[in-house]
Amino acid sequence: MSEELWQRCLTRLEDELPSQQYNMWIRPLQVAASADGAELTLFAPNRFVVDWVRDKYLERIGEVLGEMQAGSLPHLRLEVGSSRAAAVPAASAPQPVSTPAASPAGPIRTPEPAEVRSAAPQAEVGGARKHRSNLNTGFTFATFVEGKSNRMAAAAAQQVAENPASHGYNPLLLYGGVGLGKTHLMHAVGNELIRRNPNAKVVYLHSERFVADMISALRNKTINEFKRFYRSVDALLIDDIQFFAGKEQSQEEFFHTFNALLENGQQIILTCDKFPKEVDGLEERLKSRFGWGLSQPMEPPELETRVAILKKKAEEAKVDLPNDAAFFIAQRIRSNVRELEGALRRVIAHVRFTGAQIDIGLIKEALKDLIALQARQISIDNIQRVVAEYYKIKINDLLSPRRTRSVARPRQVAMALSKELTSHSLPEIGENFGGRDHTTVLHACRKVLELRESNPEIEEDYQNLLRTLTS
Numbered sequence: 001m002s003e004e005l006w007q008r009c010l011t012r013l014e015d016e017l018p019s020q021q022y023n024m025w026i027r028p029l030q031v032a033a034s035a036d037g038a039e040l041t042l043f044a045p046n047r048f049v050v051d052w053v054r055d056k057y058l059e060r061i062g063e064v065l066g067e068m069q070a071g072s073l074p075h076l077r078l079e080v081g082s083s084r085a086a087a088v089p090a091a092s093a094p095q096p097v098s099t100p101a102a103s104p105a106g107p108i109r110t111p112e113p114a115e116v117r118s119a120a121p122q123a124e125v126g127g128a129r130k131h132r133s134n135l136n137t138g139f140t141f142a143t144f145v146e147g148k149s150n151r152m153a154a155a156a157a158q159q160v161a162e163n164p165a166s167h168g169y170n171p172l173l174l175y176g177g178v179g180l181g182k183t184h185l186m187h188a189v190g191n192e193l194i195r196r197n198p199n200a201k202v203v204y205l206h207s208e209r210f211v212a213d214m215i216s217a218l219r220n221k222t223i224n225e226f227k228r229f230y231r232s233v234d235a236l237l238i239d240d241i242q243f244f245a246g247k248e249q250s251q252e253e254f255f256h257t258f259n260a261l262l263e264n265g266q267q268i269i270l271t272c273d274k275f276p277k278e279v280d281g282l283e284e285r286l287k288s289r290f291g292w293g294l295s296q297p298m299e300p301p302e303l304e305t306r307v308a309i310l311k312k313k314a315e316e317a318k319v320d321l322p323n324d325a326a327f328f329i330a331q332r333i334r335s336n337v338r339e340l341e342g343a344l345r346r347v348i349a350h351v352r353f354t355g356a357q358i359d360i361g362l363i364k365e366a367l368k369d370l371i372a373l374q375a376r377q378i379s380i381d382n383i384q385r386v387v388a389e390y391y392k393i394k395i396n397d398l399l400s401p402r403r404t405r406s407v408a409r410p411r412q413v414a415m416a417l418s419k420e421l422t423s424h425s426l427p428e429i430g431e432n433f434g435g436r437d438h439t440t441v442l443h444a445c446r447k448v449l450e451l452r453e454s455n456p457e458i459e460e461d462y463q464n465l466l467r468t469l470t471s
């Protein structure tokens, strides 16, 4: 068995197979012949590749070699390893056979351990396989609070955890603004996959890490190890894919990794800060691939969910947070869960520092700069201006006695927003809306709540206005 024969075999397979399959499965194989030429061993980088090549390609490799070589065929073996490790290390021993695929210009470079490390993400470094996962073990389904804003995403994540790589859920893409629980849910799936199968190789990384690893693999000439590593996982979790924007080579590599994983039935979970089609600088083919599976938006949590999250986090911290205190915080911190957690941390620190019980007074003290900042930003005047602009009416219409639907509904919405976003009392709000009674304001708040639940358009208007006013 000569190197030349193996090269001819590779050339034939390269012609026969789609390039992606050839590059992924055949190209990384290394070969070594026994001294008497009776046995030929193909070395694959890991067990996964061994199984795959045995099932799909080994027979064909044997046939091709048979066609090319007259006389008896060597016995073909396939195992994990490298041909260098198999070579006899004596000075006079023949050099291990090198495939052109691994290094066209010379013998195969079996990477030093340090190089392997630099090519593989942190998750791969050290430890037994089941300990390699770099998931945050605190991000589970049990610690995730569901509400209207994230229920669909949580259900999709559960599905993936129960049936990884099933058609229609691969890739799972979670998208939405910062601090809304995308990373948490993604880890929850990973943790659940490992709970169900402790040997599952689940790798989480930020897209910037993927880019950095790829660059260092290129620099250290370990790009093949890099590819093999990412293609050998059971589930690949990549956070914040918007960071791939504008990085063409990384997108190219990720595109191939992505295809290989999908083709092999491995699960991919991605997060993005917006719907990928809206990310500038992301290749069209990637955008379209991302949409192959299931894309789920995650919205800012509504008041009730914010309260439930605060209660849950307080319970985890073994702190008693009364309902009115939770409401007080949730009404003031609306943008995202990370900020909500930050506010709660400050309150808890204040409790531990002063030894006092949690009540509204203590919260006001602990969060006074946040509350002051918000009070400056959101005034009733401001709300009236934004609402009038949104519904294309005049500010004066909001203050006037007119009761036609086209102004009465926006007025009610503006009152409800004033109640939710400012700390003014009902009489104060009524006063600011043309001297109305506090019962009118109360009625408006109830009516708007009812309409938001029954009419999706009004809910959407309300959410749009909330976003405009609080961002």
Ligand SMILES: Nc1ncnc2c1ncn2[C@@H]1O[C@H](COP(=O)(O)OP(=O)(O)OP(=O)(O)O)[C@@H](O)[C@H]1O
Pocket (backbone or CB within 6 Å): 139, 143, 144, 145, 146, 150, 176, 177, 178, 179, 180, 181, 182, 183, 184, 185, 240, 271, 273, 309, 337, 338, 341
């Ligand atoms: N529904 C929820 N229940 C419990 N905790 C939550 C929930 N949503 C978010 N969190 C918590 O809020 C914090 C921020 O969430 P996470 O990091 O998942 O946000 P993200 O959407 O990935 O944001 P980014 O895009 O900034 O990475 C985390 O500590 C997470 O545990």
